[in-house]
Amino acid sequence: MVSVKVNSPDVHYDDVEHLIISRYSYESTHVSYEEDNNYIATPKSTEYIFKTSTTIPKLGLLLVGWGGNNGSTLTASILANRHFLTWETRYGTHHSNYYGSLIMSSTVKLGFNAQQSAVYVPFYQLLPMVHPNDIVIGGWDISRLNLAASLDRSCVLEPDLKQKLNPYMKDLIPMPSVYYPDFIASNQQSRADNVLSGTKQYHLETIRKNIRDFKSKNQLDKVVVVWTANTERFSSLLPGINDSAENLLSAIKENHEEVSPSTLFAVASILENSPFINGSPQNTFVPGVVELAEQHRVHIGGDDFKSGQTKIKSVLVDFLVSAGIKPVAITSYNHLGNNDGLNLSAPSQFKSKEISKSTVVDDMVACNNILYKEGEKPDHVVVIKYVPSVKDSKRALDEYESEIFMGGRNTISIHNTCEDSLLASPIIIDLVLITELMTRVQYKTAEMPEFDAFHSILSILSYMLKAPLVPAGAPVVNALFRQRNAIENLFRALIGLRPQSDMLLEHMAFH
Structure with a gap:
């Protein structure tokens, strides 16, 4: 049963066929370049019709x-x-x-x-x-x-x-x-x-x-x-x-x-x-x-x-870059004592985790060509250690070193206790x-x-x-x-x- 009913000619509720049919105009912008390095932004509208079954399956x-x-x-x-x-x-x-x-x-x-x-x-x-x-x-x-x-x-x-x-x-x-x-x-x-x-x-x-x-x-x-x-x-x-x-x-x-x-x-x-x-x-x-x-x-x-440390990183780096502040080094240290930590103590398994945690800031960095030249990224280090006594309660310590106004430096340190599961x-x-x-x-x-x-x-x-x-x-x-x-x-x-x-x-x- 649908709890929200939308009063609009763009949506139709078909109770016989158990469907919601909605019409939606999606607005996007196409960007091109002129020879003098100016941007030309052209609004584009695409009309979609969505058909959603309202029958909830087992x-x-x-x-x-x-x-x-x-x-x-x-x-x-x-x-x-x-x-x-x-x-x-x-x-x-x-x-x-x-x-x-x-x-x-x-x-x-x-x-x-x-x-x-x-x-x-x-x-x-x-x-x-x-x-x-x-x-x-x-x-x-x-x-x-x-x-x-x-x-x-x-x-x-x-x-x-x-x-x-x-x-x-x-x-x-x-x-x-x-x-x-x-x-x-x-x-x-x-x-x-x-x-x-x-x-x-x-x-x-x-x-x-x-x-x-x-x-x-x-x-x-x-x-x-x-x-x-x-x-x-x-x-x-x-x-x-x-x-x-x-x-x-x-x-x-x-x-x-x-x-x-x-x-x-x-x-x-x-x-x-x-x-x-x-x-x-x-x-x-x-x-x-x-x-x-x-x-x-x-x-x-x-x-x-994405449950703990990486979720915070995706928020904090987005905030810093969006505010015109340049993160230059991100150092992430974890220790945990569950079986995931035991498995990740092996180098080849840790490498998989390191890659997934290290790429989380790439798109945020790439969106600001004032702070970062082409190909430039913050130094990003991820360390994971197995400490059996902490069990499923993972400790995550992060340090964010950023360049601020007129060559100044700002450091944010976070300690995060994540009950992993x-x-x-x-x-x-x-x-x-x-x-x-x-x-x-x-x-x-x-x-x-x-x-x-x-x-x-x-x-x-x-x-x-x-x-x-x-x-x-x-x-x-x-x-x-x-x-x-x-x-x-x-x-x-x-x-x-x-x-x-x-x-x-x-x-x-x-x-």
Whole structure:
């Protein structure tokens, strides 16, 4: 049921066909150059028609790495919300919530009422969306621990809550997963007691069957698959192996050593028409995976959940550069004690993480050619250390050294304690809810003969990801508020509302 009804000739609610049909004029600007180095800005208007299904499906979520800290915490939080659990801590009684979720706990300014007061509504009220409480969860893990034992091992939630969750989680056991020792740190071997044997082709067929069986058993309309397992090393990009869909499928049949577990899960999901989201920093989406997704018209998104330190960095650097202040050095130090930290203590796995965390400022730097000459960037250093005693409570220390007015220097130091899985779990929820919604959206322009789905690569997910995957030729945006505005304004477009504006012209021109 739609909670927001838009009173406009540009939107039509078809209750018989269960559709919202909206007409939207998208305004953009084309920039060209004259010989004397002047700019010519030409406004351009493109009319879109959006068609959004209002039928909310029964949705399944399969997590790769279900028994890890993120997987067990996410499962526990959904169960706690579903059963309205409360628990005691030294601070008092706590109630289940979805804090940290953009969709479930953030609001959007809808407009102004008759008293000229801003009216805000929850994100989830703009369009019909799956509620997290209704998601059916399953998954794979290289460890055979049940989810209650995994939750206890993670040391994330309070003891009283874990005890109340035990009846709901003790019978949840992950399906056997794929374990290729060359791709993750050797210190993970002791966990690997629940792994598939056989060839990579057999693994692919087994994962595909797992998805089909999960969907059938739970009578689901759709399934989304999310990689929340360990960070892998980068895969080598090899001609004839993973450079095309055909070559990648052949490489799997030939059991080629350079096909990673995450790539295998992505291929299986695509072939089963299930969207796949990569929550770790490795290059899961080699060219062959992207081509396969485009061929099968299945949505994919990645890479690497953006939960703590990187999210702050994307805000602070955007603020500094936008204010005309020049960051010249960014030094980021982390230490954490969960299994992610243990895995990242291996050099090749750390390299994957370092790349995803280091590229987050590139677009913000590139947008200001007054501060930065072509090719110039701030010095950017990322360090991650494993300290077992801090468990899932990651410490992040950042120093931002900037050049200011007339050769002065400004230094900002930040200490951030991030409870890793409690920040990442609501991000996973947002990724899944938005991805599912995008599968119900089609668009059409005047040049198109019929409606079509959005591109397979969901760049709209960039707000939740450190190293956003975008279609070839599309710009990568890391500035956090630009990413959020993209989500908000797309949601508005789907119900026929104009983009959000902070111009407040109605008040500046008010008499």
